[in-house]
Amino acid sequence: xxxxxxxxxxxxxxxxxxxxxxxxxxxxxxxxxxxxxxxxxxxxxxxxxxxxxxxxxxxxxxxxxxxxxxxxxxxxxxxxxxxxxxxxxxxxxxxxxxxxxxxxxxxxxxxxxxxxxxxxxxxxxxxxxxxxxxxxxxxxxxxxxxxxxxxxxxxxxxxxxxxxxxxxxxxxxxxxxxxxxxxxxxxxxxxxxxxxxxxxxxxxxxxxxxxxxxxxxxxxxxxxxxxxxxxxxxxxxxxxxxxxxxxxxxxxxxxxxxxxxxxxxxxxxxxxxxxxxxxxxxxxxxxxxxxxxxxxxxxxxxxxxxxxxxxxxxxxxxxxxxxxxxxxxxxxxxxxxxxxxxxxxxxxxxxxxxxxxxxxxxxxxxxxxxxxxxxxxxxxxxxxxxxxxxxxxxxxxx
Amino acid sequence: xxxxxxxxxxxxxxxxxxxxxxxxxxxxxxxxxxxxxxxxxxxxxxxxxxxxxxxxxxxxxxxxxxxxxxxxxxxxxxxxxxxxxxxxxxxxxxxxxxxxxxxxxxxxxxxxxxxxxxxxxxxxxxxxxxxxxxxxxxxxxxxxxxxxxxxxxxxxxxxxxxxxxxxxxxxxxxxxxxxxxxxxxxxxxxxxxxxxxxxxxxxxxxxxxxxxxxxxxxxxxxxxxxxxxxxxxxxxxxxxxxxxxxxxxxxx
Numbered sequence: 001x002x003x004x005x006x007x008x009x010x011x012x013x014x015x016x017x018x019x020x021x022x023x024x025x026x027x028x029x030x031x032x033x034x035x036x037x038x039x040x041x042x043x044x045x046x047x048x049x050x051x052x053x054x055x056x057x058x059x060x061x062x063x064x065x066x067x068x069x070x071x072x073x074x075x076x077x078x079x080x081x082x083x084x085x086x087x088x089x090x091x092x093x094x095x096x097x098x099x100x101x102x103x104x105x106x107x108x109x110x111x112x113x114x115x116x117x118x119x120x121x122x123x124x125x126x127x128x129x130x131x132x133x134x135x136x137x138x139x140x141x142x143x144x145x146x147x148x149x150x151x152x153x154x155x156x157x158x159x160x161x162x163x164x165x166x167x168x169x170x171x172x173x174x175x176x177x178x179x180x181x182x183x184x185x186x187x188x189x190x191x192x193x194x195x196x197x198x199x200x201x202x203x204x205x206x207x208x209x210x211x212x213x214x215x216x217x218x219x220x221x222x223x224x225x226x227x228x229x230x231x232x233x234x235x236x237x238x239x240x241x242x243x244x245x246x247x248x249x250x251x252x253x254x255x256x257x258x259x260x261x262x263x264x265x266x267x268x269x270x271x272x273x274x275x276x277x278x279x280x281x282x283x284x285x286x287x288x289x290x291x292x293x294x295x296x297x298x299x300x301x302x303x304x305x306x307x308x309x310x311x312x313x314x315x316x317x318x319x320x321x322x323x324x325x326x327x328x329x330x331x332x333x334x335x336x337x338x339x340x341x342x343x344x345x346x347x348x349x350x351x352x353x354x355x356x357x358x359x360x361x362x363x364x365x366x367x368x369x370x371x372x373x374x375x376x377x378x379x380x381x382x383x384x385x386x387x388x389x390x391x392x393x394x395x396x397x398x
Numbered sequence: 399x400x401x402x403x404x405x406x407x408x409x410x411x412x413x414x415x416x417x418x419x420x421x422x423x424x425x426x427x428x429x430x431x432x433x434x435x436x437x438x439x440x441x442x443x444x445x446x447x448x449x450x451x452x453x454x455x456x457x458x459x460x461x462x463x464x465x466x467x468x469x470x471x472x473x474x475x476x477x478x479x480x481x482x483x484x485x486x487x488x489x490x491x492x493x494x495x496x497x498x499x500x501x502x503x504x505x506x507x508x509x510x511x512x513x514x515x516x517x518x519x520x521x522x523x524x525x526x527x528x529x530x531x532x533x534x535x536x537x538x539x540x541x542x543x544x545x546x547x548x549x550x551x552x553x554x555x556x557x558x559x560x561x562x563x564x565x566x567x568x569x570x571x572x573x574x575x576x577x578x579x580x581x582x583x584x585x586x587x588x589x590x591x592x593x594x595x596x597x598x599x600x601x602x603x604x605x606x607x608x609x610x611x612x613x614x615x616x617x618x619x620x621x622x623x624x625x626x627x628x629x630x631x632x633x634x635x636x637x638x639x640x641x642x643x644x645x646x647x648x649x650x
Contacts, residue, residue: 219402221404223404223407223408225401262562327561341459342564344459347408349568353419355415356412358404358407358412358415370419373419388401391401
């Protein structure tokens with residue numbers, strides 16, 4: 001391992017979490033990772049270190065604007081796809097592909113058709129003649145790097161849209177750049193300016209995949225489900241009764257009065273897909289922190305979810321860029337820290353009500369007075385609690 | 399997909415939660431000042447020299463930006479809610495108990511600057527401190543931004559980045575829950591105050607009377623010839639000529 005970065009991205013249960021931990025969490029959670037950063041920020045080396053863990057079950061692709069899909073398929077040993085005539089022949093070829101990790105450097109350089117196939121590879125399949133053929137034997141993940149400038153998240157930008165859809169965690173490696181002491185160590189170790197591509201690690205594929213399978217089997221704590229719902233539905237609510245999603249392009253212009261200065265005009269709700277990524281990243285981070293502790297430790301579920309949210313949401317297109325520029329000097333992470341602070345206060349105000357709601361669910365009887373406690377951006381809890389009470393009732397009848 | 403209903407939520411048991419909620423006195427659904435307030439720029443203040451700069455501070459999860467606090471009190475004879483309204487119209491706000499405690503500490507330190515950036519001499523700071531805390535006639539009192547409801551404190555947090563002020567409600571914790579008519583030490587209160595600015599149980603005894611938070615009441619700091627009081631049992635409807643507010647504004 002060559003990548004060195006002791007800059008803390010967060011602390012969970014008193015344990016520091018670094019950039020390499022986020023990378024490990026992505027492997028554990030099978031979350032595609034995109035690292036934004038200037039040349040030399042260490043992102044390629046980190047990706048290279050991730051490859052090291054997968055032995056020969058990994059492929060590295062350097063994005064170029066003159067690369068076509070044929071060349072891409074050659075690189076992943078699928079050059080014979082062109083000659084395959086039947087689905088069975090194609091399947092025979094793709095079955096042989098056993099890449100668990102696909103690393104693409106300078107992804108933004110790739111033309112859209114190549115990018116499309118790369119995103120498919122990240123998700124574990126190849127698309128041929130409109131049909132998907134799986135690769136990676138059930139576990140595949142994509143790690144990409146590149147420098148996209150500031151405007152890529154705009155919806156008018158095709159790459160921005162595709163990234164939001166297919167990359168689950170997007171992180172600015174310049175923002176969390178290594179400390180001077182890390183640089184000192186890196187420089188003292190050797191003066192080779194090239195990325196170290198020499199593999200010296202053990203193939204840990206099986207161990208990683210086993211851990212991933214264990215993580216997937218874990219049930220999600222109820223708290224995380226509620227918080228994810230807040231991010232999907234609570235943040236959709238506007239004080240004047242409107243829905244941000246329904247406002248579409250009218251958001252945030254339609255937010256008026258004092259709400260203009262609140263998070264109503266600052267952040268959009270998460271998509272269900274991004275909420276899933278948030279839960280998965282949170283679960284993976286919890287597991288990594290437990291590993292660091294070497295013993296079971298109490299992790300604050302709210303804190304864990306909020307930190308995961310920060311790294312899923314920052315570049316996912318949910319922030320009002322104009323407001324981020326005007327009020328947070330363009331700093332998306334600082335902006336999300338403010339959103340998180342508001343969210344934590346919101347949860348703190350509602351937690352007694354939620355406990356009462358859960359007790360109501362256990363009693364299997366809907367109590368309107370309890371439901372009425374959930375107003376404004378917490379109205380979504382009425383539907384959840386009613387549904388759960390009905391489910392509990394049905395369970396009892398069975 | 400079967401969802402297991404937990405016995406605990408965020409570490410606390412759900413058993414008994416319904417009773418607790420249903421027994422609560424019905425509350426207004428939304429705080430009067432719940433919508434965020436856009437704070438104006440302080441750069442156009444023509445009387446910045448009448449303010450003392452309270453530097454930004456972080457206490458646990460509570461923080462505030464550089465704040466200009468007026469040396470003199472204003473808006474006398476107005477009740478707590480009316481005072482908030484008047485301040486809001488001016489783009490100003492009331493000091494929280496935490497800010498007030500930090501402000502007193504700043505005055506005691508003898509080193510502070512006015513709103514123009516000019517360092518204030520110790521004598522000036524001492525005068526402001528005595529005006530607030532010295533036990534003597536006449537009776538002086540000022541509102542503080544804290545309302546108490548069912549074991550919670552309601553106050554306003556200022557977000558320096560969005561320049562907004564939002565009312566928050568947080569559970570009270572780590573504070574003296576009973577009245578201390580015999581008094582607590584003012585300097586020890588300032589040293590050990592909790593995140594909300596309230597005295598913690600470890601505060602030494604002294605001469606500052608302390609009345610612990612009571613449901614439905616608000617906070618103020620009172621001083622007269624007999625004693626000084628940190629008074630968390632004031633009726634928000636009080637309005638007397640000696641009761642005013644120290645205007646606070648976020649500094650740009």
